[in-house]
Amino acid sequence: GNPCNTCAICRGALDGSLMDILEMDAASNNSVDNIRxxxxxxxxMPSQARYKVYIIDEVHMLSAGAFNALLKTLEEPPQHAVFILATTEPHRIPATILSRCQRYEFRRIPVDSMVAHLKKIAEQDQIGITPDALQTVAALADGALRDAISILDQARGAFEAPITHDQILSLVGVVRDQFLQQVAEVLLSGNIAELLQLVDQLVMAGRDLARFVTDLAQHFRNLLVCQLDGGENLLVRVNTKARAEMEVLASQTDANQLIGWIRDLSALLADLRWAADGRTALEIGLIRLMDVRPVRVPNLPERQSDAVKPAIQREKQPEPEPPAAKTPPPAEDEPPLPEPPPDSDEPEEPAEPEPVPPAEAPELDLEAIWQQTLDRLQASGQMTLYLFGRPARPQLCDQTLQLIFSSEEAIHYQEVSQAGAVKTIREIVQQISGREWQVKPVLARQDEQVACPADGPADWVHKIRQTAQKLGIPVHMEDA
Incomplete structure (x- = not known):
């Protein structure tokens, strides 16, 4: 039953003087010796009460040996002993322990009940706080009254009365609702410049980027709820003014877009944990939420075929010109069949000076291929390889695409030089260029210009084999 709080045992339990109630923190006492x-x-036997109660808090922190030492006692406990194992992560407790316990699930405290209790505490301790701030404290506590009281106590020591909603958010490091609303509006408008300015404000304010991504996903969830017909303030706990602004913004988008943004933000949150530069990863992730992508190299084609085939198209254009020049008088005499056979010998002449040198990937086309490779890495979610590969300067030496890093970019060079990274980049480059290029990261020394190595015997053998394959001539290599 419920305690009476009037007898000697109840009063001793409340003030902590009862020796029959023992509490142990398993986070700091998790060894086998403590359990033994x-x-x-x-x-x-208990000294005053009928039972001796052992409360083990954060029991999931016990070591495997400590659990084994406790197992025998749990199987056959004395009649006067009662164990209370408290934890927030029951999945981390061994099944042998769970099978010997009677499990009670404590539900989260509703926000309304928590606000009423916090209001009573504020009145008793004479804490000046606004109703919106109390609502914010209850929402941040996520159903845990202990956390809510802790936030309220910190706010009392940090701010003067009356404590406001924005002060509570700044205390726990959460971005203000107005800032999240601005970011959502910028994402809808597609203004990348303004988005980068907002990210700069976020970084300069010292906010946690991972927490910001979580809050932004929660904001999009609130926008999604605002789109529901007949939605009330039960699911979106904000003030009337903020809800009106959210409803206006929610009317400018649809549910599919909001769901897609929430999914992408979840992926971005995972990338931030492993990214070396959190700000860059955040900026790229937010830009990807838009349909607009910035182009690093101006006046360059974005399609794969435009980046690789301009020289080939120029080669095919001169072919129809020779027959037109040799038969100038009648322009309509080209269709007859007798003329092409005698001219079939002559087209071999223009075929000989095929403009092969221009087809060896000019610098602009090579930069475009590398830019498309980076875009493909970014689109496939390989943010680590994308971020480390951005400083690379591509250079084509024969059939090898060298990725040149400066001496200050040694860390980037080490990451890109891994076997898995080189294989991934080589496959993407071959898909984009349509050529069997090899990929080789190169670390240049300070003020050093990396030049292509001189052609050796192995290079000539490779060229001969490549030419034979193009002409369909079988070649077999034999050791001399």
Missing amino acids: RLCDEIVF
């Missing part, structure tokens, strides 16, 4: 000492003391 507890099991040795359990044989003693």
Whole structure:
């Protein structure tokens, strides 16, 4: 039953003077020796109460040996002993322990009940706080009254009365609702410049980027709820003014877009944990939420075929010109069949000076291929390889695409030089260019210009084999 709080045992339990209630923090006492000492003391009878109660808080922090030492006592406990194992992560407790316990699930405290209790505490302790701030404290506590009281106590020591909603958010490091609303509006408008300015404000304010991504996803969730017909303030706990602004913004988008943004933000949150530069990863992730992508190299084609085939198209254009020049008088005499056979010998002449040198990937086309490779890495979610590969300067030496890094970019060079990274980049480059290029990261020394190595015997053999394959001539290599 419920305690009376008037008898000697209840009063001793409240003020902590009752010796029959023992509490142990498993986070700091998780060894086998601590559990063995507890099991040795359990044989003693209670001094005042009927039972001797052992409360083990954060029991999931016990080591495997400590759980094994406790198992025998849990199987056959004395009649006067009661164990209370408290934890927030029951999945981390071994099944042998769970099977010997009677499990009670404590539900989260509703926000309305928590606000009423916090209001009573504020009145008793004479804490000046606005109703919106109390609502914010209850929402941030996520159903845990202890956390809510802790936030309220910190706010009392940090701010003067009356404590406001924005002060509570700044205390726990959460971005203000107005800022989240601005970011959502910029994402809808597609203004990348303004988005980068907002990210700069976020970074300069010292906010946690991962927490910001979580709050932004929660804001999009609130926008999604605002789109529901007949939605009330039960699911979106904001003030009337903020809800009106959210409803206006929600009317400018649809549910599919909001769901897609929430999904992409979840992926971005995972990338931020492993990204070396959190700000860059955040900026790229937010830009990807838009349909607009910035182009690093101006006046360059974005399609794969435009980046690789301009020289080939120029080669094919001169072919129809020779027959037109050799038959100038009648322009309509080209269709007859007798003329092409005698001219079939002559087209071999223009075929000989095929403009092969221009087809060896000019610098602009090479930069475009590398830019498309980076875009492909970004689109496939390989943010680590994308971020480390951005400083690379591409250079084509024969059939090898060298990725040149400066001496100050040694870390980037080490990451890109890994076997898996080189294989991934080579496959993407070959898909984009349509050529069997090899990929080789190169670390240049300070003020050093990396030049292509001189052609050796191996290079000539490679060229001969490549030419034979183009002409369909079988070639077999034999050792001399």
